[in-house]
Amino acid sequence: MAQAKEAGDTRTLAGAVLGLGGLAVAVLVVCWQGYMWLKTGHWPHLTLISALTPVISGTDFSAWLVAPQSWYGLHSATRFLFDLPLFLWIVAFAALALHTLLD
Numbered sequence: 001m002a003q004a005k006e007a008g009d010t011r012t013l014a015g016a017v018l019g020l021g022g023l024a025v026a027v028l029v030v031c032w033q034g035y036m037w038l039k040t041g042h043w044p045h046l047t048l049i050s051a052l053t054p055v056i057s058g059t060d061f062s063a064w065l066v067a068p069q070s071w072y073g074l075h076s077a078t079r080f081l082f083d084l085p086l087f088l089w090i091v092a093f094a095a096l097a098l099h100t101l102l103d
Helices: 001-042 046-057 060-066 071-081 084-103
Strands: none
Touching: 046 060, 046 071, 046 084, 060 071, 060 084
């Protein structure tokens, strides 16, 4: 019984840390974008794909993202999702982590 309570406490703590940390990162991303806009007059368009490019470059997946040879509908949906602002993805994953607090 005590081990189950400890596991629940650990899960709650992990959800809180990931959720609140994710929200803090999302705020920092938007603040950095605002800073760059104030400095340069240009709003940096940070998307999920811009964050993942260093990780996936040179892979078959990145080649498919650039020039699909099949699965055109999936490509359109994937591009739509990957072109969403990065802070929205961070907030979504933070909300998912915080959701574990309610379970």
